[in-house]
Amino acid sequence: MLKGRYGKHGGQYVPEILMNTINELEESYNYYKNDFDFNRELDTLLKEYAGRPSLLYFAKKMTEDLGGAKIYLKREDLNHTGSHKINNVLGQVLLAKKMGKKRVIAETGAGQHGVATATAAALMGLDCEIFMGLEDTKRQALNVFRMELLGAKVHPVTSGTQTLKDAVNETFREWASRMEDTAYVLGSVMGPHPFPMIVRDFQSVIGKEVREQMLEKEGRLPDVAMACVGGGSNAMGLFYDFIGDKSVELIGCEAAGKGVDTELHAATIAKGQLGIFHGMKSYFCQDEYGQIAPVYSISAGLDYPGIGPEHASLHDTNRAKYVPVTDAEAVAAFEYLSRTEGIIPAIESSHAVAHAMKIAPKIGNDKIIVICLSGRGDKDVAAIAKYMGVNIDE
Amino acid sequence: MSKISNAFKNGKAFIGFLTAGDPSLEKTEKFVLEMVKAGADLIEIGIPFSDPIAEGEVIQRANIRALANGTTMDKVFETVKRIRQKTQVPLVFLTYLNPVFTYGYDHFFRECSEYGIDGVIIPDIPFEEKGELMPFSDKYNVDIISLIAPTSEERINKLASCARGFVYCVSSKGVTGVRNEIKTDLQSIVSSVRSATNVPVAVGFGISSPQQASEISKYADGIIVGSAIVKIIEEYGNDAATPLFDYVSKIKQSII
Numbered sequence: 001m002l003k004g005r006y007g008k009h010g011g012q013y014v015p016e017i018l019m020n021t022i023n024e025l026e027e028s029y030n031y032y033k034n035d036f037d038f039n040r041e042l043d044t045l046l047k048e049y050a051g052r053p054s055l056l057y058f059a060k061k062m063t064e065d066l067g068g069a070k071i072y073l074k075r076e077d078l079n080h081t082g083s084h085k086i087n088n089v090l091g092q093v094l095l096a097k098k099m100g101k102k103r104v105i106a107e108t109g110a111g112q113h114g115v116a117t118a119t120a121a122a123l124m125g126l127d128c129e130i131f132m133g134l135e136d137t138k139r140q141a142l143n144v145f146r147m148e149l150l151g152a153k154v155h156p157v158t159s160g161t162q163t164l165k166d167a168v169n170e171t172f173r174e175w176a177s178r179m180e181d182t183a184y185v186l187g188s189v190m191g192p193h194p195f196p197m198i199v200r201d202f203q204s205v206i207g208k209e210v211r212e213q214m215l216e217k218e219g220r221l222p223d224v225a226m227a228c229v230g231g232g233s234n235a236m237g238l239f240y241d242f243i244g245d246k247s248v249e250l251i252g253c254e255a256a257g258k259g260v261d262t263e264l265h266a267a268t269i270a271k272g273q274l275g276i277f278h279g280m281k282s283y284f285c286q287d288e289y290g291q292i293a294p295v296y297s298i299s300a301g302l303d304y305p306g307i308g309p310e311h312a313s314l315h316d317t318n319r320a321k322y323v324p325v326t327d328a329e330a331v332a333a334f335e336y337l338s339r340t341e342g343i344i345p346a347i348e349s350s351h352a353v354a355h356a357m358k359i360a361p362k363i364g365n366d367k368i369i370v371i372c373l374s375g376r377g378d379k380d381v382a383a384i385a386k387y388m389g390v391n392i393d394e
Numbered sequence: 395m396s397k398i399s400n401a402f403k404n405g406k407a408f409i410g411f412l413t414a415g416d417p418s419l420e421k422t423e424k425f426v427l428e429m430v431k432a433g434a435d436l437i438e439i440g441i442p443f444s445d446p447i448a449e450g451e452v453i454q455r456a457n458i459r460a461l462a463n464g465t466t467m468d469k470v471f472e473t474v475k476r477i478r479q480k481t482q483v484p485l486v487f488l489t490y491l492n493p494v495f496t497y498g499y500d501h502f503f504r505e506c507s508e509y510g511i512d513g514v515i516i517p518d519i520p521f522e523e524k525g526e527l528m529p530f531s532d533k534y535n536v537d538i539i540s541l542i543a544p545t546s547e548e549r550i551n552k553l554a555s556c557a558r559g560f561v562y563c564v565s566s567k568g569v570t571g572v573r574n575e576i577k578t579d580l581q582s583i584v585s586s587v588r589s590a591t592n593v594p595v596a597v598g599f600g601i602s603s604p605q606q607a608s609e610i611s612k613y614a615d616g617i618i619v620g621s622a623i624v625k626i627i628e629e630y631g632n633d634a635a636t637p638l639f640d641y642v643s644k645i646k647q648s649i650i
């Protein structure tokens with residue numbers, strides 16, 4: 001019996017030691033997702049605490065400047081904690097609490113998911129430990145301090161490439177040693193079933209809101225919905241509600257780093273091969289012997305060698321298209337949106353903004369593009385200054 | 395019945411693990427032969443992987459050293475070929491699913507069979523997903539070793555009843571690595587396994603001392619030692635043969 005399959009992708013490739021634990025998670029989720037009280041509590045948290053629904057903002061200046069399609073920004077950056085990650089963690093941490101867990105653990109790349117998890121754990125009174133690659137703790141030192149302020153313990157991960165994939169390894173290792181009282185709050189639509197399903201369901205609020213808001217503002221659905229993709233949670237959250245609407249083109253923007261022709265990228269769909277890692281069958285950046293490749297992106301949140309299995313399947317069936325966007329293009333978009341709309345986007349989200357800047361002028365002004373602005377860019381300001389050679393040290 | 399059953403014919407079995415290519419494939423060959431000379435009944439050869447999620451720090455470091463030395467699946471098979479010219483000890487591979495998947499299931503199991511590998515242990519494929527490997531295991535008569543964990547509980551019967559070669563009972567939660575104390579009620583797990591299968595039961599994870607080995611061998615058919623061996627190799631590098639011989643002899647004597 002194969003569970004959690006998306007075409008040939010997905011599955012549950014985890015050590016035996018975790019099988020009963022992930023089965024317990026699946027059963028609990030299947031129960032609570034239909035539980036009236038659980039849903040009422042989660043809805044209240046999303047509205048009163050996270051600030052949902054997030055705005056769908058018409059980027060008038062950007063639209064006029066690019067001279068093509070109308071551009072709307074789905075403002076996930078305005079959520080509490082500054083990104084879409086809160087949607088998923090409120091769901092998963094509430095679920096953990098209902099399951100009687102006392103402690104949550106999570107991996108983080110840029111720190112957004114770690115901050116969101118630490119926030120939800122503080123709110124709901126659970127202990128919280130975050131695993132973050134040592135390299136990322138340096139790139140995102142402010143987020144480390146933020147998590148500590150929220151009462152979480154941050155473990156710098158020194159194994160492997162010291163980035164997101166190693167943080168995931170270490171969180172799985174921790175879970176394998178302590179699962180009775182501990183829930184793993186996975187941050188993206190990846191990992192073994194049921195995680196890709198759970199995270200997608202909790203993030204699908206993004207697309208559902210976009211549909212309603214779009215119908216209200218424009219009386220129709222958008223022509224293009226686009227988002228950045230690392231593991232792919234904000235993209236899946238945006239796409240999911242539109243998969244059945246064939247008129248809506250779905251585009252995921254992956255990190256091409258210094259370029260897909262160099263070795264310094266994290267462009268899984270463009271350059272990866274089918275493989276089995278982190279509990280799932282999907283596409284991964286790897287060498288000819290199946291060793292997982294060290295990947296690179298200016299964006300810590302997209303610096304992951306794999307992609308969620310449902311995205312891999314949407315790629316196989318051509319329902320969604322995945323395009324590579326380089327560091328340079330993302331940084332240009334970061335600056336562009338800041339100056340044009342007065343919105344500083346996360347460097348992750350800037351990958352999607354960059355691709356919109358490429359295609360908007362080429363498609364007619366009767367078309368509508370929705371970009372998921374998955375997070376705010378305050379956390380990236382220091383890194384971008386460094387990239388641009390600006391010295392901001394006092 | 396595969397050759398693995400031979401490992402359990404000399405009293406309680408000592409199963410030793412090392413990572414291929416740490417510190418070099420030439421030394422891997424030498425160390426395997428040395429452990430056999432010291433009384434090892436079965437050798438687990440680790441094919442290094444970039445992200446060994448079931449391993450603790452000691453074996454993680456061995457994986458990194460081996461990969462840095464340019465160890466590849468092809469070279470490990472060549473090494474096995476050389477080892478096979480010198481010993482008939484049962485050999486099993488331990489590796490992760492992605493290197494096997496990428497090599498090609500048919501290709502991998504065919505070469506295992508050709509070069510004399512009797513079984514494979516793959517920590518990241520649970521019972522539920524094993525179906526994609528079984529046709530190749532059957533076709534080439536290479537056993538996939540079933541792992542049973544302290545958390546397996548009601549799954550034990552299902553896992554053990556289809557076990558081949560031997561059952562690998564994981565002693566503790568968490569990852570591989572030396573432990574001072576094993577808290578799991580191993581005896582009751584081993585007896586649940588025995589009620590579901592006649593294949594031998596070996597216990598691994600955390601075993602390093604003769605006392606632990608002797609205690610566990612009272613109720614298990616074999617003991618598996620990994621991190622303690624890899625630690626010796628880490629410490630002595632190219633000169634590990636003698637300390638390995640001494641260590642394996644000592645443990646083997648403790649379980650006779």
